[in-house]
Amino acid sequence: MNIRIGQGVDFHQLVEGRDLWLGGVKVPHIKGALGHSDADVLLHAICDALLGAAALGDIGMHFPDTSSEFKDIDSKILLKRTCALITKEGYRIGNIDASLCLQAPKIKPYVAQMQEVIAGIAGITIKDISIKATTTEKLGFVGREEGVVAYASALLFPL
Template identity: 50%
Template structure:
């Protein structure tokens, strides 16, 4: 078994939604990002890659590579899953926390769990998605951006 952790941040910018865990969540802003800026999936990919000492998401899907401009981050997650499986591992469980004052994550958490479990080929109870605020402190508290943290356990196939 191996454990990994991941973290991702994006600043808010123009737009009317954010992508979180593959779910389009209505919001007063979008995010500034090369891909779709899905902090949940980016943190999850970093955690999975870190668990196997494979670097980070930027190493495998560089933000200066035009192939990834506007990309659906589920593409990154599916490729990361393939890397895990090629090395004889699978996701045991993932615990993901979204950090923001808005948008509200709770109403969308179950839909995120379903999409993430499907992309990882695991049972729904292997994926947890929750949210917290920073009590109006820092960049997330000032509503300047959004962040996510992920912790994973990967186990042999």
């Protein structure tokens, strides 16, 4: 059996005047992530973990920020396309483990909804998705609320 594991990481600057999308859920906050797409740092890290596990490169290779096709795109579409690439390569997702690193807002009230969104796109159960959050205890750019970081790991099994 050829089990594959991948990891992903993504960073985005936080700015006023943008919506904050995390895990496919719009989270109320005074700042949002800046990016070419909707800048959903969590979904981007998950896409990179999945692509990495299948040795298919990274999110920038498949959905470049230089392409107008992906300008302001909903990252749920990127995850859906990533899952299709994984399936085409002969794999299915076993589980996803992700961590968000941000000072504010608290995301615990939104985790179940994020799990539902991701599970629905990825074709797995919410029990196969772990989403955690931590702060940096006010240290660094995350602690100053200048940015947000997400880390993700994914396990793939052959179809």
